[in-house]
Amino acid sequence: MTTTRVPQGERSRVMRQRLLEATVECLVEHGWSGTSTTLVSQRAGVSRGAQLHHFPTKSDLVLAAVAHLSEVRGEELRVAAASLPSGARRTRAVLEMFAEHFTSPVFAAALELWVAARTDAELRAAVGPLEQRVGREAHRIALDALGADESHPGVRELVQATLDLVRGLGLANTISDDAARRRRILDRWARTLDAALDPDAAPEAP
Amino acid sequence: MTTTRVPQGERSRVMRQRLLEATVECLVEHGWSGTSTTLVSQRAGVSRGAQLHHFPTKSDLVLAAVAHLSEVRGEELRVAAASLPSGARRTRAVLEMFAEHFTSPVFAAALELWVAARTDAELRAAVGPLEQRVGREAHRIALDALGADESHPGVRELVQATLDLVRGLGLANTISDDAARRRRILDRWARTLDAALDPDAAPEAP
Structure with a gap:
């Protein structure tokens, strides 16, 4: 050397x-x-x-960018999850963390690749597995952050629904600022989620 | 004449x-x-x-197609809503109706316009108001179909969340068949929604 x-x-x-x-x-x-x-x-x-x-080739560049983007997205979520508050406001903070992720420039870039991959077989072959990996990682982060126990029936589906909800909110935000509506929806979702994940808890814990 | x-x-x-x-x-x-x-x-x-x-011009064609597509989407939903079953399975059928809408070819076309509009000001000016109109109509159809009363606190947000959830599920379905996961999530959400919209009802009504 x-x-x-x-x-x-x-x-x-x-x-x-x-x-x-x-x-x-x-x-x-x-x-x-x-x-x-x-x-x-x-x-x-x-x-x-x-x-x-x-x-x-352009293809080489794009496929490397797809991989790079999935790493950046995972890293963004891991960093954000590490500084979540504890206590009664945690569920809402978890939702905010995902909402920020799904309305960030990095999500916009991923959305462009995602939609382009719909009609481009080569791109789809690259985007598909990496999206699955990001999806699994987001799911694991959500479970940990919410302290949710997947062995309870229905918990897995509710946590998945939460991620699909914030993805839908992210898409709604792409062509107009949807922050006020999103805030009200996530306030309500946090209460539903707390009640559903822990049926014994008081609905409005301090 | x-x-x-x-x-x-x-x-x-x-x-x-x-x-x-x-x-x-x-x-x-x-x-x-x-x-x-x-x-x-x-x-x-x-x-x-x-x-x-x-x-x-291409622009004339695309803008007319945007308007045409929003009419087709509204009509699809109105027709589907007219043949929903009544009784205990209704909520799940409402979710299925929206899930079918948000995984249809017509949604794929709208998604293409939506994402293109993100970085095209002229297209955004046309897509934005029509998406709002389709969104308001979908919300009204969902309220009617679910028999939900918006004067109750939180109901408006839960119905909006439902539409954002199926939009997120639609996006998840674009690059791979997500039907099995979607079915489990919507089964779970139907139960949560029934309980949340009518807190006095038995969780598993016949």
Whole structure:
């Protein structure tokens, strides 16, 4: 090993990372149909030659961005889950955490890939398994955060319903600001969830 | 008025309708990025000249298709709501009706427009108000179908949550068949919804 190898590898890693982040930013700002490899290399400040070295085809770049995005989404949720409050307000805070996740730019980028994958078999083959992984991780985080016990009948389905609800709220928020309506719905859902996950608890615990 | 006018107007109306339906079919099969005016006129079996007569620009065609789609969606729901069963299985049937709506080809076409509108200001200006109208109509249909009384606190939010849940389930279904998971979630939600909308009712009414 020579002394120059490590910095070169590091530069290469940074450039690759910058290209993936630029791809996600392009998806957020211009959507799937407005994202091109030219736009990505410009945004990343990386030459076409360097881009082609890392990702020979658009497909290579997009598939790597799909994987990158699923890592970012998992990491975002893990970090947010680590700083949730305890006590009576926890359920509402868990819902807020997921609502923030499903209304974030990262969700918008994932939505673009998701919808494009609907009519693109190659993209679907990449997006499908990674979405399942993100979905499973989100489910596990939700179970832990809510202190929900899946061995009780119906608990698994209610936690899944919670994630599908926030996904639906995320979609509703994409073309207009839906924050006020979302807040009221999640206030109500938190009470329903607390009552359903623990039928013995008082409905309005302090 | 001459005797030829009416058939001509009728032919024109049929051609216009065929172009709108072909636009929706193209969105379902090829997505927003794969839909072109050329593809639409081919699919409709309408000449380019006739298409340009009805819709001078791609934008005219797309905006008319957005309006057409919101009418079709409202009509689909009204027809389905008219044949819902009564009795104990009604809530589950209402959920199934909305789940079918949000997993139909018509939802896929609306989703394509919705996501494209996120990064296209002109499209957003057209899609936004019509989505609000479809949303209000779906909410009214859900209230009627569930026999829910919005004057009771929290009922409005639970019915909205129900629609956001089925929207999220619709999105989850776009890239892989999610029917089995969806069925279990909706079975569970029907019980929760019955209990929440009528706290005095027995949880497992016959």
